[in-house]
Amino acid sequence: xxxxxxxxxxxxxxxxxxxxxxxxxxxxxxxxxxxxxxxxxxxxxxxxxxxxxxxxxxxxxxxxxxxxxxxxxxxxxxxxxxxxxxxxxxxxxxxxxxxxxxxxxxxxxxxxxxxxxxxxxxxxxxxxxxxxxxxxxxxxxxxxxxxxxxxxxxxxxxxxxxxxxxxxxxxxxxxxxxxxxxxxxxxxxxxxxxxxxxxxxxxxxxxxxxxxxxxxxxxxxxxxxxxxxxxxxxxxxxxxxxxxxxxxxxxxxxxxxxxxxxxxxxxxxxxxxxxxxxxxxxxxxxxxxxxxxxxxxxxxxxxxxxxxxxxxxxxxxxxxxxxxxxxxxxxxxxxxxxxxxxxxxxxxxxxxxxxxxxxxxxxxxxxxxxxxxxxxxxxxxxxxxxxxxxxxxxxxxxxxxxxxxxxxxxxxxxxxxxxxxxxxxxxxxxxxxxxxxxxxxxxxxxxxxxxxxxxxxxxxxxxxxxxxxxxxxxxxxxxx
Amino acid sequence: xxxxxxxxxxxxxxxxxxxxxxxxxxxxxxxxxxxxxxxxxxxxxxxxxxxxxxxxxxxxxxxxxxxxxxxxxxxxxxxxxxxxxxxxxxxxxxxxxxxxxxxxxxxxxxxxxxxxxxxxxxxxxxxxxxxxxxxxxxxxxxxxxxxxxxxxxxxxxxxxxxxxxxxxxxxxxxxxxxxxxxxxxxxxxxxxxxxxxxxxxxxxxxxxxxxxxxxxxxxxxxxxxxxxxxxxxxxxxxxxxxxxxxxxxxxxxxxxxxxxxxxxxxxxxxxxxxxxxxxxxxxxxx
Numbered sequence: 131x132x133x134x135x136x137x138x139x140x141x142x143x144x145x146x147x148x149x150x151x152x153x154x155x156x157x158x159x160x161x162x163x164x165x166x167x168x169x170x171x172x173x174x175x176x177x178x179x180x181x182x183x184x185x186x187x188x189x190x191x192x193x194x195x196x197x198x199x200x201x202x203x204x205x206x207x208x209x210x211x212x213x214x215x216x217x218x219x220x221x222x223x224x225x226x227x228x229x230x231x232x233x234x235x236x237x238x239x240x241x242x243x244x245x246x247x248x249x250x251x252x253x254x255x256x257x258x259x260x261x262x263x264x265x266x267x268x269x270x271x272x273x274x275x276x277x278x279x280x281x282x283x284x285x286x287x288x289x290x291x292x293x294x295x296x297x298x299x300x301x302x303x304x305x306x307x308x309x310x311x312x313x314x315x316x317x318x319x320x321x322x323x324x325x326x327x328x329x330x331x332x333x334x335x336x337x338x339x340x341x342x343x344x345x346x347x348x349x350x351x352x353x354x355x356x357x358x359x360x361x362x363x364x365x366x367x368x369x370x371x372x373x374x375x376x377x378x379x380x381x382x383x384x385x386x387x388x389x390x391x392x393x394x395x396x397x398x399x400x401x402x403x404x405x406x407x408x409x410x411x412x413x414x415x416x417x418x419x420x421x422x423x424x425x426x427x428x429x430x431x432x433x434x435x436x437x438x439x440x441x442x443x444x445x446x447x448x449x450x451x452x453x454x455x456x457x458x459x460x461x462x463x464x465x466x467x468x469x470x471x472x473x474x475x476x477x478x479x480x481x482x483x484x485x486x487x488x489x490x491x492x493x494x495x496x497x498x499x500x501x502x503x504x505x506x507x508x509x510x511x512x513x514x515x516x517x518x519x520x521x522x523x524x525x526x527x528x529x530x531x532x533x534x535x536x537x538x539x540x541x542x543x544x545x546x547x548x549x550x551x552x553x554x555x556x557x558x559x560x561x562x563x564x565x566x567x568x569x570x571x572x573x574x575x576x577x578x579x580x581x582x583x584x585x586x587x588x589x590x591x592x593x594x595x596x597x598x599x600x601x602x603x604x605x606x607x608x609x610x
Numbered sequence: 611x612x613x614x615x616x617x618x619x620x621x622x623x624x625x626x627x628x629x630x631x632x633x634x635x636x637x638x639x640x641x642x643x644x645x646x647x648x649x650x651x652x653x654x655x656x657x658x659x660x661x662x663x664x665x666x667x668x669x670x671x672x673x674x675x676x677x678x679x680x681x682x683x684x685x686x687x688x689x690x691x692x693x694x695x696x697x698x699x700x701x702x703x704x705x706x707x708x709x710x711x712x713x714x715x716x717x718x719x720x721x722x723x724x725x726x727x728x729x730x731x732x733x734x735x736x737x738x739x740x741x742x743x744x745x746x747x748x749x750x751x752x753x754x755x756x757x758x759x760x761x762x763x764x765x766x767x768x769x770x771x772x773x774x775x776x777x778x779x780x781x782x783x784x785x786x787x788x789x790x791x792x793x794x795x796x797x798x799x800x801x802x803x804x805x806x807x808x809x810x811x812x813x814x815x816x817x818x819x820x821x822x823x824x825x826x827x828x829x830x831x832x833x834x835x836x837x838x839x840x841x842x843x844x845x846x847x848x849x850x851x852x853x854x855x856x857x858x859x860x861x862x863x864x865x866x867x868x869x870x871x872x873x874x875x876x877x878x879x880x881x882x883x884x885x886x887x888x889x890x891x892x893x894x895x896x
């Protein structure tokens with residue numbers, strides 16, 4: 131009872147809810163249809179993959195244990211499955227080397243060793259190491275927009291990420307305040323480059339610092355200040371207004387921005403603290419050790435791996451190797467075999483047995499030749515000759531006399547030849563019946579019409595079946 | 611005359627291994643002896659090119675990779691051509707994959723093109739990677755990408771990627787391109803994302819799939835389609851005409867077209883030979 135009624139109820143309820151979602155503009159239902167239901171589907175699909183894998187293994191192992199017909203292939207399937215699981219979940223590969231604590235006198239030698247190993251330009255490698263040795267580069271987003279020099283945090287300043295972050299913010303604010311102080315001091319009037327939330331805010335801000343002269347811009351968001359009471363505080367406040375560095379949690383937008391930048395910076399600091407990364411990626415630790423021994427005491431080497439998950443896409447992982455060297459050639463081979471089978475099957479089975487087979491063969495040949503450059507040189511004149519021969523075939527179904535048919539066809543061919551000779555077989559004249567044009571027409575008219583008919587038929591079938599499922603008439607998914 | 615007809619009967623019943631050898635030779639020889647020949651540009655390929663060409667500067671394009679190694683010779687040249695064209699015109703690309711193999715194809719494409727044009731990950735392009743769920747994934751992208759993808763293929767949090775700052779869902783893209791070799795693919799993108807949201811769309815698919823896409827093109831739901839290797843070759847030629855500094859020797863599909871031409875001719879000749887033999891035998895039986 132429960133095994134049947136509850137699944138049926140779920141199907142009917144969710145089915146109707148999803149259907150209604152396409153006709154009713156209600157935010158909750160729309161959200162369910164657009165987001166929640168798709169997330170549900172993802173969860174169910176994940177379990178389905180898991181169940182499918184288990185089922186595959188169960189069937190294949192059963193075949194091997196009972197030594198059923200062709201059980202040897204099942205051994206390969208089991209081995210392949212186990213290998214993919216191992217490469218995906220247990221063995222990352224993707225070993226790369228990082229070097230830290232590089233003394234300046236060792237840079238040249240280290241660059242030569244790395245350049246040799248990575249087949250790179252030694253000068254370029256040296257520049258990269260020197261750049262790394264300057265310290266952690268403050269991301270551009272953090273750098274005050276009006277200071278165009280690149281800034282670094284010295285290695286000694288980076289003991290932990292939080293300290294480095296605070297240090298950086300302090301440094302940036304100092305730079306900003308100095309800049310604004312300089313700007314304000316150099317002008318008798320100063321245009322404060324702040325966009326306020328509203329007119330009142332702008333007025334309050336201006337009053338605080340310039341009690342004798344206030345000019346609010348026509349848009350009401352910009353103010354001009356004179357006789358500023360406390361220049362250094364003004365500079366500090368402009369800096370706070372202009373940037374997100376000192377945002378508090380109540381200022382949601384600024385706070386989120388700050389969090390995002392903090393995340394980015396921590397990632398960068400982590401990367402920096404790891405050491406200078408060498409671009410080569412090794413499948414095994416022992417192969418990476420070869421380079422480590424060459425580097426010797428020129429720096430502190432660490433062998434690291436890419437994170438789980440991202441290792442799959444990285445050249446140098448076992449999974450990537452499996453994909454490139456086993457899966458890709460096998461898939462390509464299987465698909466390439468089609469060309470041979472199509473050729474053999476066409477040769478043996480593609481026969482003009484009846485009208486439908488003739489149509490299929492004719493359009494197939496025209497498409498095959500029309501789609502490739504070789505067919506594109508076949509002009510309308512050749513097609514006209516072929517058309518004349520086809521007319522002969524059609525006439526032969528109505529007239530029995532071979533002489534009459536022969537005469538008509540010959541006359542036609544002679545006429546075409548004379549016309550061709552008179553016009554120099556100019557392909558432009560008969561461009562509208564050239565092979566590519568005919569192929570385009572077959573694609574655009576009969577093929578599209580046929581495809582539309584098939585698609586509409588499938589769509590109607592889906593509507594019918596879906597409706598039967600939603601109203602509970604179709605119960606095959608329950609095993610009935 | 612009878613001897614002549616007997617010869618045809620013999621030719622018509624040759625061992626299939628000979629046909630296999632003929633096909634192998636007809637494919638390999640043109641690939642070894644490189645023949646560089648222009649291809650005719652079809653309206654569909656031109657439409658795809660024009661759609662990309664007419665995008666306003668700094669547009670955002672979503673490319674979905676739905677193919678694997680088996681169909682790589684047909685579709686990968688399209689990926690390379692389209693990505694290069696989009697990058698050269700200064701647009702940004704967000705890649706997804708509805709097939710697991712698509713991840714590898716997209717990674718390979720970006721690794722080939724991005725360094726060449728000095729395009730930066732996270733700024734000029736993002737690879738969101740594969741998600742299982744077919745139509746559900748497409749619907750998710752259409753409504754809210756951040757709900758569906760919390761991280762990209764390189765394990766970056768989506769909110770931390772500069773390029774994704776202004777992208778919430780499918781409506782933030784100026785063009786969607788589906789590079790598809792089957793299900794889920796172009797049809798699903800039209801039905802669940804592009805048509806309901808009125809987003810311009812183009813497709814690149816295998817030759818056998820074109821018939822499924824054509825009705826959508828006729829209806830104006832898809833702007834154009836690159837059909838199989840010939841479509842890829844046409845696109846390669848179009849972009850090389852537009853950007854004269856592009857090397858023609860790197861055009862994979864253009865290189866493959868002579869091999870496809872000869873193979874098609876061999877198949878057509880085999881069909882003709884088979885039918886001649888069939889008619890001779892049929893007449894003799896009478």
